[in-house]
Amino acid sequence: MFIRNIWYIAGWAKDIGTTPIARRICNEPIVLFRTPKGQVGALIDRCCHRGVPLSLGTVIEAGIECGYHGLVMDCSGTCVHIPGQKNIPASTKIRSYPVVEKDELIWIWMGDPKLADPSQILDYPVHNDYKNWPHKHGFYRIKGNYQLLVDNLMDLTHLGYVHKTTIGGDPNTHVSAQMETRETSRGVKVIRHMPNCLPPPTYRKGVPFAGHVDRWQEFEFVPPATVLQWSGAADAGKGALTDENQRDGGFSIRVFHGVTPETESTCLYFWSTANGYRQDDPQATEDLYNDVSTAFREDQVMIEAQQKMLEETGEADLVSIIHDRGRIQMRRIVDRLIEHENLQESAAASA
Amino acid sequence: MFIRNIWYIAGWAKDIGTTPIARRICNEPIVLFRTPKGQVGALIDRCCHRGVPLSLGTVIEAGIECGYHGLVMDCSGTCVHIPGQKNIPASTKIRSYPVVEKDELIWIWMGDPKLADPSQILDYPVHNDYKNWPHKHGFYRIKGNYQLLVDNLMDLTHLGYVHKTTIGGDPNTHVSAQMETRETSRGVKVIRHMPNCLPPPTYRKGVPFAGHVDRWQEFEFVPPATVLQWSGAADAGKGALTDENQRDGGFSIRVFHGVTPETESTCLYFWSTANGYRQDDPQATEDLYNDVSTAFREDQVMIEAQQKMLEETGEADLVSIIHDRGRIQMRRIVDRLIEHENLQESAAASA
Amino acid sequence: MFIRNIWYIAGWAKDIGTTPIARRICNEPIVLFRTPKGQVGALIDRCCHRGVPLSLGTVIEAGIECGYHGLVMDCSGTCVHIPGQKNIPASTKIRSYPVVEKDELIWIWMGDPKLADPSQILDYPVHNDYKNWPHKHGFYRIKGNYQLLVDNLMDLTHLGYVHKTTIGGDPNTHVSAQMETRETSRGVKVIRHMPNCLPPPTYRKGVPFAGHVDRWQEFEFVPPATVLQWSGAADAGKGALTDENQRDGGFSIRVFHGVTPETESTCLYFWSTANGYRQDDPQATEDLYNDVSTAFREDQVMIEAQQKMLEETGEADLVSIIHDRGRIQMRRIVDRLIEHENLQESAAASA
């Protein structure tokens, strides 16, 4: 069960070109492509003629040409050419999906096209700001339900266990820090502030702090499945924890986590890492990207094993712990959106 | 749902020897072998004793010896030896299938053995005529329903798209040519005649034509799933298009396409290519074979992707086009044969 | 359907250390480990928190620490630590399985823990006697129901067919020898005695026999799925066949076959080979082990093909032969035990 009337991430904008790409989203087979003139198309990946995936075809000026017998579909899913035949029946029309290119991402609308409102897509200015936030993109396919991955992102205790030998470090730091879970206008934010502490080695390596620092770790969940992460530290006492404008000049990274359900048991993970502390050092941007790449592969191992186990045994008797607060609130928001959609559909059906 | 009372191709005769071969036909597991004296056996590939596939056994004089405990079955499926035991119970008898070796092929009857009439097997004299039609055999396993492959063979528009860079060439040639679809006594024939045109490069390379030619492409479907192809060209005006006897001396190739359902979603593809224009040049025979081998792999990619998509989404809303005429007629013939068989069975049941 | 209230083999004792091992037994996912102090734990391989397999975690002094968020379970399945939380709810308790280490094996009880009685575990002193029975261990995973493997072990005719080119030799030897099938207190024994015959080459190579020998091959089945094999020969006329104490000094090997159901269609095969004829020659121990390793791979091929075929076609119409006697008796014992368990359960339910 997926939320339908919402924007999902279909891909990194730079990956969608004139070579068609097959991608399954919310369990629907979709072909993504960009015409020579730059228009992005997202169609059901199934030719109206004999059902062959259009992603095996060729992008031409007019749209995408099926690789089997040459029918051409434009970006709206309208058939504009049938070889050897003038008359094009209306039944050749196939489903197209609204798409929007924004902040280096292609967003796709899986629900009722009449409700697709691009202004609802979240803003992520970091992706347009290579000067202050030099960044790199990643894309993983994870064999686990998308919510298991969001669970992972909304929980910080796992850092000390899953990433013990990479970015995690000592489990106790992560477990004992004070944590706040705060509803936002659209989602939920998990915040961990560590005032007046000593900066960890990697932070010191990045920025020559004089003494103690105020550290923050903020994870904001935005439905259906995006998490915006901001971690860093600034000289203690500047007020960086309460006033975001006081964070400049310290250590600061932003990680974008965008998760898209592929099937009920797999998901697509689009992420980026932005270096906000040594912007003129490409090696720092690269190192950050590499560290995170490795860490996310460690998460993948856990999530894929968890997926298999839950498929076999269900979730009914699992036990929640205190650190699950952010995760539980995230799930509630998604459940509420699905319920809302079901109610709307019932109302529409009985109208 | 397969036609049962009909001859299917089980294999190339030269491939069936004293090493048993496991092959699934119409979703039944079958072992094929040839005794030292030359008799071909086709038995259900399951020992009556403990169910081990007989294809793991050894062919001996008397038949096939199971590889587990040594029971021996002869070509009629009768158990003729049980190690350590004199008495052979009648319940050891297993199913055998009528087989006929003809024109380099082993044909198998999957239905009621009483109805198996070898005279119904189609003739393909090309396979016995290495002088006028030097030829080579191919065998592919395709992960698609056998009818998707026959669809492919009954349609010529795909040549210009699927085989763009190999044997196909310009799509327009294939799309714009006049086409005729004609019922034959047993099946249907798709014919394309191109009178008085310039011979394409490969034709000219094969035969030193003086000027214009009359070209033909003929595909005859014979149920359940054989397509006999004859393509070529002769000097224009000789009457080659209307009189087959006037085709000698030109460019001419014959391709045999024999498809056997393996399961509902896979099939076995037995094909041969015969060189009818440079019979004394083994390299021409080889080149033709290689070109076709490559092209059929391109078809395979399409068909296997199509199979997956149709398994997921069905065929109900697909749209037929003008070039589907041959395909549709082919399907109608097969449907009629299945319906006929069902009626016979109902009649037999109520008698 | 498996017998539950019985001891199964979970693993070789030497393989269970501080690196946790995931192993499926009677279709239940289990994690096996040994604490630094030496206690062996067998728990359901599923963390009570979010369902991640505990086998991805780390063994510590107190038990096993989940690799995802660090919960710790002790060997009894009790949660003894939740990071960031003092209160440990009772619902965190997970299933633990009684285990016993005996004769180099870890035995596990899959049924009602109250009924687990270690005295019911069979004795295999050979595993503790490296002086008289130097031996080596093997472990294969077989893609076949565990009873198909036990079938194989209870039948000696297969030797001459499956192992024709390895340990089997001439089929007739195996088929024509006199065979006795005898019930024992707990199972069934298949015995083959060949008095006053010439020793085969491998026997002669091992022991310089003066002349004729008395040969024995004894296979004792002990439920649920262990077979204890003793094969050998002694100088003829010493009475070795009737009196086990007269077997010393001849050729003698013992093979332990312990089979554990993994799923309905796969099993775990724990076996050992013991050299009882050239105890001071490590190469003889090695050679015996290697010969048997190869032979068991041949059995595996048969059993895995048989499993697939029986999954498709069932067993209903299979025909038993005279040499199936031991196999049939073995199956009857297992069926009786399952029936007995079902009756007990019904009685308990209606009490």
Ligand code: FES
């Ligand atoms: S399947 Fe696409 S054009 Fe025929």
Ligand code: FES
């Ligand atoms: S299974 Fe074929 S002889 Fe036993």
Ligand code: FES
């Ligand atoms: S899943 Fe084991 S501690 Fe969270």
